[in-house]
Amino acid sequence: MRVACLLVPDLSLVAALRAAPHLATAPLAIVQAGRDLGGRALVIAANPAASCVAAGMTLSEARSLCPGLDAQSESPERVRAAAQAAVEAACAVSPRVEETAPGLVHLDASGLSSLFGDERGIARALVASAERVGLCAAVGIAEGKSVALLAARAALADVELEASPNGVRGGAFRVVPREEQAAFLADLPLFALASSARVPGLDLDGDLVETLQRFGLRTLGEIARLPPGPLAARLGPGAAPLLRIARGEGEGTFVPQHPPERFEEGEELEWEATSLEPLLFLCKALLDRLCARLGARGLMARELTLLLRLEGGSWDARSIELAGPSREAQPLLQLLRLSLEGRPPVSGVRAVRLCAAPAREVLAQLPLFGPRTASPTQVAAAVARLHALVGEGRVGMPVAPDTHRPFAAEVARFAPPPDETQPRAAPAARPAGRDEVPLAARALRPPREAEVRCDARGQPLLVIGEGALGGRVVQSAGPWRTVAEWWTDRPLALDSYDLEIAGGLLIRASRELDSGAWWIEAVYD
């Protein structure tokens, strides 16, 4: 089976550069998480600009070798997000994906040629997909998982870290055709099998690799030529997997996993954020990265969850349901602002995590004739922007609720039906000579209180209301009694009247039966 391997070298470094791409060209070292940046913190990774710094050095050693070295603590939130982004980059190319380790993803490369051309095209698509989510990756394609990983590790030599708007780029790939696989493996040095801090390995014992080198064996080709029996007698149970790798027979079964159902981006703060602006600044960067990831998969966010890790270690979680799916950072940021302003965190914030529940982008066929209409994506983005502008519960599809309350209205999620494929029916022609339009009612929400004077029979004579909603009653009709919802805490019992006020204003007024209070509920217009 042809397998592709996507490997993100120095995941903690790439995760840091994804958040701050401008540091790609400056000497930068990542040190252990949770340690202060004192001299005894151990360096985990360093970028090519700090080539004299190696993993395992203390920070003071590294600074003595590279005086201008900038140091950052490893951020588990960033690493977690970068590892997720690597899986999504692979999912954008193949539906069968397995995450073997954080930053190391295998995918089934068979059957993709119709989409991307030959295997070089698949590898190129994987590198580009990783770059779209701000990652620089080495890609290898070969027969079996272990050889694909070895090919990806061989491609690492060609990787050049460069800053990009989303993070870093400069990935490389190595494709090993089936007929050249034996030659590729024969020339590989043995140390290519050993795990290192830089890249995850093949789970081979480091002592075993050292023993082989002491035997004078330097390449995989030399091991492949040895008979299996004597090799097992000398090396024990570790010999069998080693021999299988050396002969290109494959090691490890490919187990495809479900693609992630939530998209997450996170960031840790070096100090506690106690005001809104630094938090929103951080959220903007997280949203930009999240939207880029969603865009790379052709998805949109239908719900956002903001998780804030507070000073004491507790989490403040808030969920924002969007009126329509969106992947526009600006309106989403506005919604986060509204949520944070409405309920500020109770103490300083140490880490921020933003999760998006994805929804598939709906694509519509544009009309060949006639003007271009709104596409579902445009409509969803506009609904999200309007939601951010006017606030929660004030944008959507109008719905008449199942109640007897006069002029009650609610909003529901706006989901217009797809365009009919049938030609649209022309509107019915109006009979000639009749310019009739249905009279409409403008609801007053909430109803305005009024004082109404009535005659002996209870018919309204005078309305004293706010502004223009008052005057002598010249025509009236009613009452119509409504008694409903007596089984609830808010029973409804009222008499309604249609009134014409002097001057021509037509209103609907109601009198509550229990209190006798009058309300103007609507104006006919």
Next chain:
Amino acid sequence: MHEIAAPASAGGTALLRAALAAATRAGELCALVDPEDSFDPRPADIDLRRLLWVRPRDPSHALRAAEIALEARFSLVALDLARTAPPARIEGVHVVRFEFLRKRRAPGEGIWARLARCAQKHGGALLVFSREPQAGSFSSTTIEIERDRSRWEGSAGAPGRLLRGAGAVAAVTRFRHGAPSAPIRLHLCWEGG
């Protein structure tokens, strides 16, 4: 951009609803920007599935909302700026209102120019409804409506008396591609509710 100017009970809302009903029934997506929160969804004249109802709290947000809807290529955007009643008072809260005339003045010509350009650019129609004409020369068509007599059925004070409708006189007072029209008599029929 088209404009309807009518006093209360003259049929401006009825005309706006008729436009929304015709557009939604023809399968077009429409948006109604309703800062007064006065839309009644109960009558079945409009296909509500194709209508986006936006209820901004602030008139400046209403203009921005109309612009967003036009940019998203909604076929018809209805901007209802007609005011029927003063804003509701919040019970139990004593409101001290300062009048800042500069802030409260009607939107300037700049916003109408921007909305008209936006509608033209994105191929949508913007229908503005207000009590007085506001958009001036930026409006392609301005329809002004005046109240006429209301129609009642049954004798005054008797049971079973009903409001049957109202009359109105409408005229196209400004039309960019032609002459203003002669007054047209409109019959607003009340279908119950």
